[in-house]
Amino acid sequence: MPLVLRRRAAHLRERMDDPACEPETLRATYTRFGAVNRLFSGWRTLYHRYLRPRMGSDRVYSLLDVGFGGGDIPRALLCWAERDGLRLRIKAIDPDPRAAEFARSLPPSPISFEQVGTAELVQQGVRFDFIISNHLLHHLSDAEVTQLCQDSAALGSVVLHNDIARADLAYLGFAALTTPFFRGSLITPDGLTSVRRAYTPPELRAVVPSGWRVSRPYPYRLLLSYGL
Numbered sequence: 001m002p003l004v005l006r007r008r009a010a011h012l013r014e015r016m017d018d019p020a021c022e023p024e025t026l027r028a029t030y031t032r033f034g035a036v037n038r039l040f041s042g043w044r045t046l047y048h049r050y051l052r053p054r055m056g057s058d059r060v061y062s063l064l065d066v067g068f069g070g071g072d073i074p075r076a077l078l079c080w081a082e083r084d085g086l087r088l089r090i091k092a093i094d095p096d097p098r099a100a101e102f103a104r105s106l107p108p109s110p111i112s113f114e115q116v117g118t119a120e121l122v123q124q125g126v127r128f129d130f131i132i133s134n135h136l137l138h139h140l141s142d143a144e145v146t147q148l149c150q151d152s153a154a155l156g157s158v159v160l161h162n163d164i165a166r167a168d169l170a171y172l173g174f175a176a177l178t179t180p181f182f183r184g185s186l187i188t189p190d191g192l193t194s195v196r197r198a199y200t201p202p203e204l205r206a207v208v209p210s211g212w213r214v215s216r217p218y219p220y221r222l223l224l225s226y227g228l
């Protein structure tokens, strides 16, 4: 349990969530998300543990990434699946028009990047084999997490929401590891705010509907899953 960061600081706002955030700084932040995710998010292991075993070469599988930010995680998943001879059709959504604009500025890809929310997809009645998100939960209020769970379960059979688990050492470690390397972006200040906004596993368990599981895939991380 955190001793100093005892309570979730849900009143704090990340600077990237400010519509007035300086565009170049935001762009630098999206660009560097890939390095941060390779260091801390563990998607390669999650892919091998939970997604790859559920796919075969017999058909195309569909995946929805919620809150794509810089879009590096859906790109990495597509690349790993292709290397394994698997066909994955990916839609990535983010309600922030600046994320959509950043995705449009990148080299073309078969991934469909769209500025839309989960509620609109639920209304459309679409379904996916897999729903994922990374570093999304800590952006949300308790009520929004509950809604995300309901929308995710309506949209897909297997759901993985991967995020930071709040801990004092996560805060100190993130500051020490990122401060020298990510200047000119919001990676360090927003990352530290993210740790303070993050749930602990018991807090998240208290918020999510029944049928959902909260586990710790690595130290200082949590995984909210459904349908595993």
Ligand SMILES: C[S@@+](CC[C@H](N)C(=O)[O-])C[C@H]1O[C@@H](n2cnc3c(N)ncnc32)[C@H](O)[C@@H]1O
Residues within 6 Å of the ligand: 033, 034, 037, 066, 067, 068, 069, 070, 071, 073, 093, 094, 095, 096, 099, 117, 118, 133, 134, 135, 136, 139, 144
């Ligand atoms: C910290 S970024 C993470 C981006 C990316 N998933 C990653 O891990 O690098 C959080 C993203 O979630 C998006 N977001 C915030 N609230 C959302 C919501 N209710 N539904 C979908 N995306 C949301 C933000 O616009 C932002 O791009």
